[in-house]
Amino acid sequence: MTLKQKIISKQAIVGIIGLGYVGLPLAIEFVNAGYKVIGFDVNEKKIDSLLHGQSYVLDVQSDIVKKYVDEGKLIPTTDFSKISEVDTLSICVPTPLRKTKDPDISYIVNAVNEIKKYFHKDLLIVLESTTYPGTTEELVQKEIESMGYKVGEDFYLCFSPERVDPGNKKYNTKNTPKVIGGVTKKCLELAYLLYSSAIDTVIPVSSTKVAEMVKLLENTFRAVNIGLVNELAMMCDRMGIDIWEVVDAAATKPFGFMPFYPGPGIGGHCIPLDPQYLSWKAKTYDFYNKFIELASDINGNMPRYVVTKVSEVLNRYKKCINGSKILLLGMAYKKDIDDIRESPSLEIYRMLKEQGAILDYNDPYAVEFMDEKGNIVKSFELNYKTLSIYDCVILCTDHSCYDYEKIVEEARVIIDARNAFKGFIDKKYIKLGSPIYDGDTGIYDYIKEIAVAKERIDKK
Ligand SMILES: NC(=O)c1ccc[n+]([C@@H]2O[C@H](COP(=O)([O-])OP(=O)(O)OC[C@H]3O[C@@H](n4cnc5c(N)ncnc54)[C@H](O)[C@@H]3O)[C@@H](O)[C@H]2O)c1
Secondary structure (H helix, E strand, O other), X not given: OOHHHHHHXXXXXXXXXXXXXXXXXXXXXXXXXXXXXXXXXOOHHHHHHHHOOOOOOOOOOHHHHHHHHHOOOEEEEOOHHHHHHOOEEEEXXXXXXXXXXXXXXXHHHHHHHHHHHOOOOOEEEEEOOOOOOXXXXXXXXXXXXXXXXXXXXXXXXXXXXXXXXXXXXXXXXXXOOEEEEEOOHHHHHHHHHHHHOOXXXXXXXXXXXXXXXXXXXXXXXXXXXXXXXXXXXXHHHHHOOOHHHHHHHHOOOOOOOOOOOXXXXXXXXOOOOHHHHHHHHHHOOOOOOHHHHHHHHHHHHHHHHHHHHHHHHHHHOOOOOOOOEEEEEOOOOOOOOOOOOOOHHHHHHHHHHHOOOEEEEEOOOOOEEEOOOOOEEEOOOOOHHHHHHOOEEEEOOOOOOOOHHHHHHHOOOEEEOOOOOOOOOOOOEEEOOOOOOOOOOHHHHHHHHHHHHHHHHHHO
């Protein structure tokens, strides 16, 4: 049976290398589509957890994992010799940065080395890890061809960027359109067939380099726009203008504008890192991406800006950071998820600690983290009634489960980096990129009245 026939008849065995935020949901979608999936990971704890029916990814339910593992449809393993049993392999390993901000492609290299050990003809390999243009050809094609096999004849190779947005209730792995580029037409044809049997919309492009670049454009676009609005937030702060109100009003323009919101900085495994991959590769072509560097600089400095704000606010109460009792709400890099990778909250926590603050943090999802000295710091149980013991509460991540009304009632001073307390105006409330309350709420009350009246009319 040819690989094409195996894919069409769902008899192909799908392999996934790297069962993290990207790989595990993808594995589940391939099982949902009717394939048997072998999932490979080097992390024994994760494999053990899956074998016991426990998911560690918020978007993947444990009962689904348990069902599929029990039925033998999902086989999680650390045994890479099982690569010899699979027909397709999607590589979803991390692509972090080194301390020097250069791409760390060692995870891809390690995965490819395992593939080389157990390689067999007719294997379809799809690299999904976000990386610089040229990686698929330079790190995968070259390596496999060095063993005497020809791409498009003996094996098939594609790149398909992963766009999953953890915590997104509307868009998931299945209904987020997926771009795929192949090294040859046959490579693309097979991958298109496989992925369109599991994902709603697949968008073919003419090369792996185009597919690699698509992901970098998407995330550079986000990083640059967030950088722009963060810079404007700092400017608005100085000019006494509410950036959030400005963005919301600008967003009513039905064309030519897309809202981006400021915040305490950017985090996660994608937005802070991916543009650096592009910028690094561009330099090898003697090309310097000024937008990327500028956005990285502005976004990277936002945690420091938040800390400066804390210092300014405490100063109004004749206090300083040193010795003040501060509560930080939200350690994850964005709302309703547990991912703390590159989270700006970590940096804010570190800086406040360094300046002598007596700190607690709460995050219902990110329940612990390791500080730079290697100590495990645990989330403090949130007791709304005792919030007044803190000199200041900083809202870093706007998790939906927080009771914002109770925080407002009990906290002595609130610094909001996310516009989470929408519409709240008070002397004790300080919002990033916004003027401090001046005592006259009349105009805001009038605007609210109009909004309420409009809602009433719209409902009729
Ligand atoms: N997390 C996201 O929201 C997201 C979104 C889009 C794209 N991406 C990209 O997808 C890729 C994976 O990201 P992630 O968030 O899933 O990372 P992750 O850290 O959650 O998962 C990666 C997994 O790969 C495993 N691994 C590492 N080396 C391995 C090896 N040699 N063989 C087998 N397994 C190995 C790790 O143990 C881990 O379980 C990255 O390139 C990332 O940039 C991530």
